[in-house]
Amino acid sequence: MKGLSSYISEDLVLIHIDAEDEFLCIEQLGNLLYKKGFVKETYTQAVIDREKVYPTGLSTSGVGVAIPHTDAVHVNKPAVAIGTLKKPVLFHLMGDDEQTVEVQLLFQLAINEPSEQLEMLQSLVGLFADGEFLKCLQQAEDESTVIALIQAELAKA
Amino acid sequence: MAKKKVLVACGTGIATSTVVVNKIKEILTSKGLDVVVDQCKAAEVPGKAASYDLIVATTPITGSGDTPVIRTLSFLTGVGIDKDVELIMEKLK
Numbered sequence: 028m029k030g031l032s033s034y035i036s037e038d039l040v041l042i043h044i045d046a047e048d049e050f051l052c053i054e055q056l057g058n059l060l061y062k063k064g065f066v067k068e069t070y071t072q073a074v075i076d077r078e079k080v081y082p083t084g085l086s087t088s089g090v091g092v093a094i095p096h097t098d099a100v101h102v103n104k105p106a107v108a109i110g111t112l113k114k115p116v117l118f119h120l121m122g123d124d125e126q127t128v129e130v131q132l133l134f135q136l137a138i139n140e141p142s143e144q145l146e147m148l149q150s151l152v153g154l155f156a157d158g159e160f161l162k163c164l165q166q167a168e169d170e171s172t173v174i175a176l177i178q179a180e181l182a183k184a
Numbered sequence: 185m186a187k188k189k190v191l192v193a194c195g196t197g198i199a200t201s202t203v204v205v206n207k208i209k210e211i212l213t214s215k216g217l218d219v220v221v222d223q224c225k226a227a228e229v230p231g232k233a234a235s236y237d238l239i240v241a242t243t244p245i246t247g248s249g250d251t252p253v254i255r256t257l258s259f260l261t262g263v264g265i266d267k268d269v270e271l272i273m274e275k276l277k
Contacts, residue, residue, distance in 0.1 A: 081195030081243060087261045096199050121200070121257055122243035141202045148203045156262030 031150040032181050034107045038063055040170040043113040049084075049130070050075050052116055053095050056108040056135040063106075065137050070101040074135070084118030084128040089158025090165050091128040093118045094151070096136035105144050107151065108135040109173055111165055131165045150181055188276045189220045191236040191251075195243045197225040204242060204259040211269055217276065238275050 039059060046052045057071030074097045083094045115129035134151060138144050154160060160180050167173045190208060194201035201223040209221045224232055230247025233239060239253045242260065252275050258265040 077196065083200075085257060085261050086263070088263055094199065098196065098198065121260070122195075122241070122255065124244075136199055138198055141198055145202055145206060148199055149206060152203050152207075152260050155260060 029146060030181065031107065031147045031154075032178055034105055034144075034147050035109060035174060035177060036106075037170040037174050039065075039106055039108040040173045041108070041110040042167065042170060042173070044110045044133070045113045046116060049078065049093070049095075049116055049118045052110060052112065052130075052133055053078060053135065056095075056110050056133060060106060060108050060135070060137055065102070065104045065106040065108075067101050067103060070097065070137070073097040073101045078118075082119030082121055082123070084120045084130055085155065086120065086128045087155050087158055087161060089161030090131040091115065091118070092132045092134065092155060092161065093128075093130045094134050094136055096138055099139040099141075102137045102139040104137070105139050105147070106137045107147070108137070109133065109177075110135065111167065111173070132161060154180060187218055187220050188238070189222070189236045190272070190276070191229070191232055191239045192221060192223045193226050193229050193239060193241040193243065193245050194223070195226055197223055197228075200242050200260060201225075204240065207259045208240065208272070212272070212276075215269075215273065217273070219276070238272065240272070 060066045074095045077097045110133035117127040118130045120126040192201045192205045205223045229245045233248045233251045256268045258268045
């Protein structure tokens with residue numbers, strides 16, 4: 028099993044995504060994962076469809092985050108694409124049809140074997156507990172800073 | 185005493201329930217509670233609920249019958265986690 032640091036890279040980070048709604052955010056990160064060969068062509072639509080039924084917005088003690096994802100059949104190689112948003116975008120709260128959360132950080136997951144990627148998921152969720160860290164991450168000015176901040180935070184744990 | 189059984193349900197059983205299962209196991213074990221924690225999709229709850237002492241769900245579920253349900257995101261966000269752990273311990277007594 029490998030932690031989050033094995034699944035992230037500068038190639039899979041989008042800074043200051045400018046999108047009108049949650050689905051356009053998902054599309055941008057989905058396209059990136061597809062271009063790099065991590066997911067199949069069907070992935071992005073599948074993530075959007077799942078987000079409509081089972082939303083993934085989470086309200087933390089820092090900035091709102093979302094973890095869009097879908098079934099393993101759409102995934103070639105596991106990875107986590109990271110996006111910071113220029114302006115907050117409303118996502119529906121996980122497990123809630125009515126409430127929304129202003130999301131500023133996206134972690135879009137390509138998972139092909141949940142039990143294999145448990146450590147990755149755990150370290151990702153571990154990041155959500157540190158609100159100050161999430162605020163810092165949201166303000167990162169470039170891709171390499173995003174990765175460096177995360178690696179430093181993971182090294183602390 | 186038979187081991188208590190907790191069922192963790194999320195939308196499609198891909199990501200969140202995997203994390204929540206592990207977190208609950210870890211915390212309860214550290215508190216000296218020996219429990220079985222399984223995961224399932226929300227849609228599987230009606231068929232499984234009866235054989236569990238408690239259901240922890242990150243998403244709305246139906247068909248849980250007499251089994252108590254705790255709906256929470258605290259195991260993902262860290263917000264309110266201590267209160268939920270207390271609640272789980274209370275329900276498993």
